[in-house]
Amino acid sequence: MTQPTRPPAPVRLTAAHASLGGRPVLRGVDLTVAPGEVVALLGGNGSGKSTTVRSVIGAVPLTGGERELFGVPGARFRDWHRIGYVPQRTTAAGGVPATVREVVATGRLAQHGLLPFRRRDKAAVARALEAVGMLDRAGDGVADLSGGQQQRVLIARALVGEPELLIMDEPMAGVDLASQRVLADTLRRQVARGAAVLLVLHELGPLEPLIDRAVVLNEGRVRQDGPPAAPDHVHPHADRTQGLFA
Numbered sequence: 001m002t003q004p005t006r007p008p009a010p011v012r013l014t015a016a017h018a019s020l021g022g023r024p025v026l027r028g029v030d031l032t033v034a035p036g037e038v039v040a041l042l043g044g045n046g047s048g049k050s051t052t053v054r055s056v057i058g059a060v061p062l063t064g065g066e067r068e069l070f071g072v073p074g075a076r077f078r079d080w081h082r083i084g085y086v087p088q089r090t091t092a093a094g095g096v097p098a099t100v101r102e103v104v105a106t107g108r109l110a111q112h113g114l115l116p117f118r119r120r121d122k123a124a125v126a127r128a129l130e131a132v133g134m135l136d137r138a139g140d141g142v143a144d145l146s147g148g149q150q151q152r153v154l155i156a157r158a159l160v161g162e163p164e165l166l167i168m169d170e171p172m173a174g175v176d177l178a179s180q181r182v183l184a185d186t187l188r189r190q191v192a193r194g195a196a197v198l199l200v201l202h203e204l205g206p207l208e209p210l211i212d213r214a215v216v217l218n219e220g221r222v223r224q225d226g227p228p229a230a231p232d233h234v235h236p237h238a239d240r241t242q243g244l245f246a
């Protein structure tokens with residue numbers, strides 16, 4: 001009997017090594033995110049979480065090991081519309097006098113390039129803003145928003161292409177309870193439509209029910225990889241993690 005072919009994993013890092021400023025930061029990270037899977041990347045400050053996700057998207061080059069996206073070697077991957085990325089909390093404004101709608105629309109560039117926006121692009125922007133509760137601020141300048149509201153705008157920008165893989169680096173950092181709920185609901189809907197998610201988190205918190213697997217990093221190596229509620233699960237709070245793994 002022939003086995004049905006399984007779709008390739010959206011993310012596969014194998015024995016990934018990377019250095020920053022001449023110092024090794026990733027020392028053999030294995031990380032897989034299967035289709036539709038929600039994986040939390042946990043660990044103390046400086047353990048290599050951001051570097052791992054930045055190497056997944058190719059922003060940090062690997063010095064060893066392998067990277068595949070949707071079964072394609074990283075260097076040959078071109079289907080960026082399949083991936084939505086929310087970087088670690090920065091400002092969405094960046095000194096550019098753009099409106100909320102314009103920032104979110106940049107997330108559509110992989111779909112339509114520099115061609116004029118079509119009606120369906122505009123509808124996608126409105127849907128993404130609605131999903132994060134920011135539709136009423138569409139015409140406002142991003143510089144006039146609070147930090148948490150800017151974070152919602154960046155999430156809307158990642159969602160607007162309806163990606164198959166959503167990567168978010170500490171989306172809960174500095175976000176109030178109301179915004180955390182909006183984010184959890186938004187993620188739930190993405191998971192329900194079949195998206196895979198890779199999340200950098202300091203603690204599982206309100207997202208715990210959504211998470212299939214927790215990968216804990218320490219000093220650039222995977223220390224645990226399993227269900228978040230596994231009996232040997234170590235609470236990954238930064239300070240305690242460093243204490244436990246010292």
Ligand SMILES: Nc1ncnc2c1ncn2[C@@H]1O[C@H](COP(=O)(O)OP(=O)(O)OP(=O)(O)O)[C@@H](O)[C@H]1O
Pocket residue numbers: 020021022023025043044045046047048049050051052
């Ligand atoms: N641009 C850089 N140049 C040199 N070293 C860097 C650079 N960026 C990060 N590092 C170092 O790489 C290591 C891993 O950093 P990374 O940002 O991946 O950690 P993290 O787990 O995401 O931490 P945090 O929880 O504090 O965000 C740290 O020791 C950090 O000092």
